[in-house]
Amino acid sequence: MTDDELVRRAKTGEEAALHALYRRYAPRVHAVVRRLAGDDALAEDWAQEAWLRAFRALPRFRGEAAFSTWLHRVAVNSALQGLRSRARHEVRETVLPDDQAGPPESPATLRLTLERAVASLPEGMRQVLVLHDVEGFTHEEIGEMLGIAAGTSKSQLFKARAKMRESLGSREMATEGKAYVASDA
Amino acid sequence: MSHLTREALARLVDEMPDERERTHLESCAGCRAELAALTDQRQALATLPDLEPGPDAWPALRAQLRREGLVRERRLPGVAAARAAAAMVLFLAGGAAGYLARGPADPPPSLETPSRVAGGAAPVDPAVAAAAQGATTDVEASASEAFMVALDRYMAATDAPPADPAARLAALENIVLTTAEALHEAPTDPIISSYHLSALAQRNAVLRQLSGDGGPPVF
Incomplete structure (x- = not known):
């Protein structure tokens, strides 16, 4: 099923369509958010926030850009906003486990x-x-x-x-x- | 000889060197190697793979979407809705399976909306009318959704050749599944139980027919 069709159905709140879009793009969203966050726990939170923002804004998505492009931008903006917010707190550096x-x-x-x-x-x-x-x-x-x-x-x-x-x-x-x-x- | 700084070399990954830098690079193997390493590093970064989120990510997101009302759930809210849905599903599915069994020469069953079915504008199964009678607006909405599910299944089933026994069986399997879902909503409801048992019996009859055991005609 194409992105356009999934988006059309997702706009009606169809869970299967929302899940299909998530499955298709979750690795991409998680990757960009994870690398900007530099922290696994923050990445999980910010990626979820990115998806929430995207799905909340979906009714206003008019398809002027590809859904993937639009979603990528939403994910980047979400992570950057998270970073700005985090700047007020202690910076956590990630130590990726050896295993x-x-x-x-x-x-x-x-x-x-x-x-x-x-x-x-x-x-x-x-x-x-x-x-x-x-x-x-x-x-x-x-x-x-x-x-x-x-x-x-x-x-x-x-x-x-x-x-x-x-x-x-x-x-x-x-x-x-x-x-x-x-x-x- | 003064080497180029790493920052300068990092710039030369994207930009052309000026005359001084170009002259130096031509004569300095170390700086050329470092520039090559920085270029490789740039290429490696551009090809980093995507990363899978944790397994809990979707359930957490779905829960939040539901809390915010952004997901249209298919779950039936109560016994009355389950009864109405089951009745309509059986009404439709009976027609669908009959259509599949008879072939295209006979007219297809009526595919009316629940309100029209309940209002008597189309052939009405008494169980449908009984289930629909007194239904609340919420129940009607849920039943309407269930109706659409059944309609989707009916349409999917009728895409197959009408005489195809496998398609007939598939249609009946769908009916069984749907009534099982309704029964899950109301496990002690006698009407739904009877619908489910009836659907099972019809499915088993087709299985017997397909396996050459004969038996009474379906529907």
Whole structure:
């Protein structure tokens, strides 16, 4: 069933359609919220908030953009609002448990290493890095979302990349035949 | 020789180097390797997979959606609604199964809305009229929803070739399931129980017929 059909039925409150949309896009929503949050527990809460916002606003969704695009933006905005709210409280840094790691140098282990490096970045850098390098937003879009200049977004991105590279250190990351090799630049 | 900073190299992942940077990169293998590593890091980030939420995420979300009234539930609210729904389901399903058994030469059964059925504008099963009589607005709404479920099933069943015994059996299986759901709502209700037993008997008769045991004609 297409997104349009599911959305049409979901607008009437049909639970099966709401659940189908959830199943289709929950991993995408959870991923972007998790990476922006940098924290599993917060990610669960904020992802739920994102879905609630989306389903509450569904009657006003007119299909001018693809549902997936609209939902992605709702998820990003929800996470960013959560971050702004959290900024008033103590910052929690995530320590991902070791038992999530797979065998050494497995793709799962390498992805986890990357996720850890992202999560360990300072919040401002992490937001820009996730929005630009993971989610593909432009600096102009990021500036608008975060209320900063596009040039500031660029500056934060380059710092974030450098810091991430530094945190990965001399660890060789064989990914699809390529390797990250430490060097003293 | 002064190397390029990591931030400068991180910028060169997206942007062209200026003349000084380009000259340095041409002569410095270390900076070229670091730029390559940063480029790989950028590509790896762009291809990070989606992440599955926890197994409790949907139940929690669904509960909240229900609290906020954003979900239209199919659950029947009471015995009266269950009786009315079961009566209408059987009324429709009897017609559907009969239609499937007879084939397309006979006219299809009437597919009236519950209010019209109860109002006598179409052939009325006495059980339907009895169940619908005195129903409240809420009950009628629930019954109407159940009617739509039955209608969906009827339409799905009639998409199959009329003489297809498997389709006939499938239609009856749907009736059994529906009456079982109604019985779940009101486990001690005698009317629903009788409907369910009747549906089971008819389903079993078709099974016997299909297995070559003969027996009385269905409906």
